[in-house]
Amino acid sequence: xxxxxxxxxxxxxxxxxxxxxxxxxxxxxxxxxxxxxxxxxxxxxxxxxxxxxxxxxxxxxxxxxxxxxxxxxxxxxxxxxxxxxxxxxxxxxxxxxxxxxxxxxxxxxxxxxxxxxxxxxxxxxxxxxxxxxxxxxxxxxxxxxxxxxxxxxxxxxxxxxxxxxxxxxxxxxxxxxxxxxxxxxxxxxxxxxxxxxxxxxxxxxxxxxxxxxxxxxxxxxxxxxxxxxxxxxxxxxxxxxxxxxxxxxxxxxxxxxxxxxxxxxxxxxxxxxxxxxxxxxxxxxxxxxxxxxxxxxxxxxxxxxxxxxxxxxxxxxxxxxxxxxxxxxxxxxxxxxxxxxxxxxxxxxxxxxxxxxxxxxxxxxxxxxxxxxxxxxxxxxxxxxxxxxxxxxxxxxxxxxxxxxxxxxxxxxxxxxxxxxxxxxxxxxxxxxxxxxxxxxxxxxxxxxxxxxxxxxxxxxxxxx
Amino acid sequence: xxxxxxxxxxxxxxxxxxxxxxxxxxxxxxxxxxxxxxxxxxxxxxxxxxxxxxxxxxxxxxxxxxxxxxxxxxxxxxxxxxxxxxxxxxxxxxxxxxxxxxxxxxxxxxxxxxxxxxxxxxxxxxxxxxxxxxxxxxxxxxxxxxxxxxxxxxxxxxxxxxxxxxxxxxxxxxxxxxxxxxxxxxxxxxxxxxxxxxxxxxxxxxxxxxxxxxxxxxxxxxxxxxxxxxxxxxxxxxxxxxxxxxxxxxxxxxxxxxxxxxxxxxxxxxxxxxxxxxxxxxxxxxxxxxxxxxxxxxxxxxxxxxxxxxxxxxxxxxxxxxxxxxxxxxxxxxxxxxxxxxxxxxxxxxxxxxxxxxxxxxxxxxxxxxxxxxxxxxxxxxxxxxxxxx
Numbered sequence: 001x002x003x004x005x006x007x008x009x010x011x012x013x014x015x016x017x018x019x020x021x022x023x024x025x026x027x028x029x030x031x032x033x034x035x036x037x038x039x040x041x042x043x044x045x046x047x048x049x050x051x052x053x054x055x056x057x058x059x060x061x062x063x064x065x066x067x068x069x070x071x072x073x074x075x076x077x078x079x080x081x082x083x084x085x086x087x088x089x090x091x092x093x094x095x096x097x098x099x100x101x102x103x104x105x106x107x108x109x110x111x112x113x114x115x116x117x118x119x120x121x122x123x124x125x126x127x128x129x130x131x132x133x134x135x136x137x138x139x140x141x142x143x144x145x146x147x148x149x150x151x152x153x154x155x156x157x158x159x160x161x162x163x164x165x166x167x168x169x170x171x172x173x174x175x176x177x178x179x180x181x182x183x184x185x186x187x188x189x190x191x192x193x194x195x196x197x198x199x200x201x202x203x204x205x206x207x208x209x210x211x212x213x214x215x216x217x218x219x220x221x222x223x224x225x226x227x228x229x230x231x232x233x234x235x236x237x238x239x240x241x242x243x244x245x246x247x248x249x250x251x252x253x254x255x256x257x258x259x260x261x262x263x264x265x266x267x268x269x270x271x272x273x274x275x276x277x278x279x280x281x282x283x284x285x286x287x288x289x290x291x292x293x294x295x296x297x298x299x300x301x302x303x304x305x306x307x308x309x310x311x312x313x314x315x316x317x318x319x320x321x322x323x324x325x326x327x328x329x330x331x332x333x334x335x336x337x338x339x340x341x342x343x344x345x346x347x348x349x350x351x352x353x354x355x356x357x358x359x360x361x362x363x364x365x366x367x368x369x370x371x372x373x374x375x376x377x378x379x380x381x382x383x384x385x386x387x388x389x390x391x392x393x394x395x396x397x398x399x400x401x402x403x404x405x406x407x408x409x410x411x412x413x414x415x416x417x418x419x420x421x422x423x424x425x426x427x428x429x430x431x432x433x434x435x436x437x438x439x440x441x442x443x444x445x446x447x448x449x450x451x452x453x454x455x456x457x458x459x460x461x462x463x464x465x
Numbered sequence: 466x467x468x469x470x471x472x473x474x475x476x477x478x479x480x481x482x483x484x485x486x487x488x489x490x491x492x493x494x495x496x497x498x499x500x501x502x503x504x505x506x507x508x509x510x511x512x513x514x515x516x517x518x519x520x521x522x523x524x525x526x527x528x529x530x531x532x533x534x535x536x537x538x539x540x541x542x543x544x545x546x547x548x549x550x551x552x553x554x555x556x557x558x559x560x561x562x563x564x565x566x567x568x569x570x571x572x573x574x575x576x577x578x579x580x581x582x583x584x585x586x587x588x589x590x591x592x593x594x595x596x597x598x599x600x601x602x603x604x605x606x607x608x609x610x611x612x613x614x615x616x617x618x619x620x621x622x623x624x625x626x627x628x629x630x631x632x633x634x635x636x637x638x639x640x641x642x643x644x645x646x647x648x649x650x651x652x653x654x655x656x657x658x659x660x661x662x663x664x665x666x667x668x669x670x671x672x673x674x675x676x677x678x679x680x681x682x683x684x685x686x687x688x689x690x691x692x693x694x695x696x697x698x699x700x701x702x703x704x705x706x707x708x709x710x711x712x713x714x715x716x717x718x719x720x721x722x723x724x725x726x727x728x729x730x731x732x733x734x735x736x737x738x739x740x741x742x743x744x745x746x747x748x749x750x751x752x753x754x755x756x757x758x759x760x761x762x763x764x765x766x767x768x769x770x771x772x773x774x775x776x777x778x779x780x781x782x783x784x785x786x787x788x789x790x791x792x793x794x795x796x797x798x799x800x801x802x803x804x805x806x807x808x809x810x811x812x813x814x815x816x817x818x819x820x821x822x823x824x825x826x827x828x829x830x831x832x833x834x835x836x837x838x839x840x841x842x843x844x845x846x847x848x849x850x851x852x853x854x855x
Binding site: 066068087088089090091092093095096097099102104105106107108109112113116117119120122172 | 595598734737738739740741742744745747748749750751752790794795796
């Protein structure tokens, strides 16, 4: 019962190696942003698990991929073609969706439900062509629901319904299948059954599978590629790199333990035991004990290289406030020991500034990256000034000074300061930034031109500290 | 890239052959249970056979309805007169000429009108129930009834010099037709926001618009003292009754109805997909909003056509779809023609009862449909429809 084997030429398949591509996609419901600047590439034949806490925008991402929702910014491509250029039926022939469980109006039988999968392929008179029926039959058998074919869908159990929904998607005969938490509401046996089925479809039929999942352990076991998603991509890679205790704890905001269970070859994520939970709490707090960490004021990518350098040097640091979706925020979520996050595109809140002020006062040093000086960031500079006046060392990262330094004027000179001031003036939208920089310098803040210089200033036992 | 799903257990030739022999037989893998599939085979054939059976029943009902009346004509004579009309048969005339005139010029147009009204309302009921995913949905729901009633009321109070004749239709049916269509258009427009028309909003807008239009209608009737004697005529119109005098009228309404039924059949797969929810329908490649508009437009056309010649006949559009769904299952490709034929039979019989039960006076059709249809539907729900799930 070959449906299309002959038409599946290797050349044709190779032409669309990209199954789903997100290119700088942002989306907001009314005024609440859900997804910011997501870029993502899933190759044909991949099996990708989408992880993330509730409300992280996983379902939204899936809806964007099918064109049910339209992104405000960016572009989504299916097999190389922009969603904008495809009709609904064309999309449905490329992507099938398995929703979270739904109830069906009226007493349709399983076969009738699965036949609806042929809708994007058929003419006006409904299911009738031989290959429609063959595709339906094949889908019923591949998912092992043939014995249920004449049962009423609404009478089935959760596991059976999930298999029928997958059969419906298979009947659609699309090369990409998206699943929204296919194992939700299922007991462990049915969870394994469904995931085994997906893996089989992926291996044997080359189906590209993208599934939003809640169960990290099953995800690690079945999906060779995981994407940890929290309104943006936090980490993307094989389970070993994505299931990182620190990252998961931060993203899910609860301590977790990652390890390999005895006799297993897969990573497992567990809630910490009681003692570990306590230890976790203790450990998280002391890492930000007064005087043990550095606070980074960044934003808009200005702190990216610095944060990487700090992490490489194992210097504990806090960062923020940063707007979620800002590339610095994404990085800080992964690297910083603490990140003060503000809602996306929002002005810095009072609480955010208060929290930053507190962290600066308790830090062993504050580093101010070359941030744009709007009104929100002016408040942060004032906080930094207060910290400086309280005796906390403040480093002003200013890469333009590096250029000046390379001209042979190694020592801080008036001309050198002028080039830095020129750069500051250029990004000062508030008119107060320059004055604050002068006050900071007067209070004893120090220029640093490179990340390396900052790191060495922090890790060494220089007189400065 | 095309994905191929290839069940491994089955030899290719065998399944192909099985498929050619019995198009509806499910191809089952060796070792799979076959009892259920043969059961389904019989079931399906029984269902397919039901449509011609219903069509035959409709013809019989129309002949019987033609035979009964103030001047009874025997069903045999009725059939003979009708067959002679085809010019293929030449039964000797053993009946008075007046019988032929009564049957062909008076009764049959009305019987045909009744069949069209029943068919249009039942199919519109299927469309509305499928679109709104609501078992209470009725073709007269989205403002159609109040729009038609308002149109008819205006026709009653318009000065007599405006009496009109379009294809045999007076002012009342024309204004009722226009009123029904305008009301639905208004409801749809009010319920739409930024290209989206949520069905719940559609329902609520329908209820609100109906209330407003009914209030305006009551106001017109109350403030207009020239209505006088006509008020009972208006009341009778509102209670429903097939009012068809000529074959031209049957032709016009028949064309509209058949167009609507044809449109509904084209929308059948769409309605099936809507049962999975709008989002899933969209995943299956439907342009959901366009489909909704199409469904409402076709249903509105059907209802307006029916209402213009029958007034407000309740219950047909609610009951016929349910009865057919209980017996035939929910697939719209079968449900639409089956419900159409069932509705037609129901209204032909109800109209016959309305004409004859209290002869020479006439009972309003709406009264009969509710009195007969209500108990029947309740019986069906209680005994035959135990497993009827929404």
